[in-house]
Amino acid sequence: MIEVRNLSKSFGSTKAVDNMSFEVSPGTVTGFLGPNGAGKSTTMRVIMGLDHPDSGQALIFGKPYSKIANPLHQVGALLDARAFHGGRSAYNHLLFLAQANGIPARRVDEVLETVGLSSVAKKRAGTFSMGMGQRLGIAAALLGNPEILLFDEPINGLDPEGILWVRNLLKSLASEGRTVFVSSHLMSEMAQTADYVVVVGRGRLIDSAPISQFISKSAQRYVVVRSPAIDTLEGLLKQSGADVAQGPDNTLEVTNATCAQVGELAGANSIVLHELYFHEPTLESAYMELTQDDVEFHAKSSNDMTFPADKRN
Amino acid sequence: MEATLATNRNQTNSTFHTSQPFTNTLQSELTKFRSVKSSFWSLIVANGVTIVLSAIICEAVVNRWNKRSLSERILFDPTTRSLTGIVLAQLAIGVLGVLLISAEYSSGTIRATFAATPNRTKVLTAKAVVFAVITYITCLISVLIAFGVGQAIFTQVGVGASIGQPGVLRVILMSALYLTIGGLFALGLGTLVRHTAGGITAFVVMMLVLPGIVGALPSPWSSDIGRYLPNAAGLAMTSVIKQHAGGDMLGPLGGLAVFCGWAALALVVGGTRLVTRDA
Numbered sequence: 001m002i003e004v005r006n007l008s009k010s011f012g013s014t015k016a017v018d019n020m021s022f023e024v025s026p027g028t029v030t031g032f033l034g035p036n037g038a039g040k041s042t043t044m045r046v047i048m049g050l051d052h053p054d055s056g057q058a059l060i061f062g063k064p065y066s067k068i069a070n071p072l073h074q075v076g077a078l079l080d081a082r083a084f085h086g087g088r089s090a091y092n093h094l095l096f097l098a099q100a101n102g103i104p105a106r107r108v109d110e111v112l113e114t115v116g117l118s119s120v121a122k123k124r125a126g127t128f129s130m131g132m133g134q135r136l137g138i139a140a141a142l143l144g145n146p147e148i149l150l151f152d153e154p155i156n157g158l159d160p161e162g163i164l165w166v167r168n169l170l171k172s173l174a175s176e177g178r179t180v181f182v183s184s185h186l187m188s189e190m191a192q193t194a195d196y197v198v199v200v201g202r203g204r205l206i207d208s209a210p211i212s213q214f215i216s217k218s219a220q221r222y223v224v225v226r227s228p229a230i231d232t233l234e235g236l237l238k239q240s241g242a243d244v245a246q247g248p249d250n251t252l253e254v255t256n257a258t259c260a261q262v263g264e265l266a267g268a269n270s271i272v273l274h275e276l277y278f279h280e281p282t283l284e285s286a287y288m289e290l291t292q293d294d295v296e297f298h299a300k301s302s303n304d305m306t307f308p309a310d311k312r313n
Numbered sequence: 314m315e316a317t318l319a320t321n322r323n324q325t326n327s328t329f330h331t332s333q334p335f336t337n338t339l340q341s342e343l344t345k346f347r348s349v350k351s352s353f354w355s356l357i358v359a360n361g362v363t364i365v366l367s368a369i370i371c372e373a374v375v376n377r378w379n380k381r382s383l384s385e386r387i388l389f390d391p392t393t394r395s396l397t398g399i400v401l402a403q404l405a406i407g408v409l410g411v412l413l414i415s416a417e418y419s420s421g422t423i424r425a426t427f428a429a430t431p432n433r434t435k436v437l438t439a440k441a442v443v444f445a446v447i448t449y450i451t452c453l454i455s456v457l458i459a460f461g462v463g464q465a466i467f468t469q470v471g472v473g474a475s476i477g478q479p480g481v482l483r484v485i486l487m488s489a490l491y492l493t494i495g496g497l498f499a500l501g502l503g504t505l506v507r508h509t510a511g512g513i514t515a516f517v518v519m520m521l522v523l524p525g526i527v528g529a530l531p532s533p534w535s536s537d538i539g540r541y542l543p544n545a546a547g548l549a550m551t552s553v554i555k556q557h558a559g560g561d562m563l564g565p566l567g568g569l570a571v572f573c574g575w576a577a578l579a580l581v582v583g584g585t586r587l588v589t590r591d592a
Binding site for chain 1: 332333334337338340341342344345348349350351416417420421422424425426427428429430431432589591592
């Protein structure tokens, strides 16, 4: 159980975290979503006792991190994939962490085995690829067999096999009743992994809800219809009381009507349809809608870029 | 792969310690110290310089012995003179002291360290203890070797000291201590600056540049201030005879106290910053 209460933290004049409150419960994978600069990493660092908040607090089992003796037994974290000395071996990196918390050295071998780094355990960690670095960071998080796990962008730099492995790992950790809190900017990945989402933008909490509930808040649910006689169809649909918007490439986006209604209307008027489907909102589209105003560094015309991409599925 | 994950989970959790023993932190810092090459090489350089440079200087002294005046010969301190290499060795120890903490910041290891041991004072204390003990033991060995080599060289001109003579053992012990305290001073500066190049610069400025600047002040300020600077205080610990012109230097115990004061100041200010700032 992680509790963040009215947390605020500024760097100079920038409010990185602004009065943020949420809870992360055991037994679930909770996704921590937000644009770059939304305060995700800062929040995680405050939870880990690395950064001091200006006000508010972050508690783990009711205690601030700094008050936990041998914290690796309770909390494991991957905050920064390259947070190791390049000249030190993976084994020794994990060994000094284990020793600090009275964890037996054999556990180091176990976690190296778990993440698949046994064969390179004695090599200098500086020679590791990004993906191997991530695996070492995950090994460090698992070291104390903790009830609470925090992962900041754990799949960065992993190959498809590694991504699948992390996804299954996170799920299995949660299924064992552990609290798993994972930040990511990869929505499709989070949609497959998370049960619950905490969405933030510009340091503020936007929403904290089960993932299905969050997605259902999206307005991006409509019927897409493509036809060579699109103008005729548009007129007919409007007459029947549906809300119609023009989409790209001779398509219409129809709300207030089902696929069946649109299809029957077209059939009754002998209009040929090339495509007809219901557009389900995705985590990505829901996220984009809700964080639109909170992205700190907008690329110009980012909206034109993102929504058509949805339609590929 | 996940099969090994949940092994003896309950066992691990049932063995929660209510405190984090300092010996665990020490062990952890020892592992860190011995698992990077920079520790090894810094110690090799420091101890090599102590032995080799000291021997070279002893040879130079012997070669020019005939050009020395009688009073110079009487005031000659064969013990201290056989250990001159420590002044340069101090730089290598200083670099190591800075690196011990600055490399953690530059690599990001510091966050893993503090995640495992949130008590940052404990981390810095353990680091200082491990570093001080290893530095003192290795430097004591090289100082003893340098002393032996130096006295062997000095027999050519019929001078020399032996460990049994008054003050000699003290100088040997204090010379290793000079290197150790200097290293701790550097560790404190590194903790304060958190940056390798910046920390080394700060150390060199405090040890070598500042004395030059203060020495350029009008007398008596130059000597009144100069003797309290870290390197002068440290070297005062290592003299058998108060030889430097007119007793400019502090006595050995005064030097020890002042040099320790500098190291303690750097560690306390650096440690305070370590605790209060974000990692």
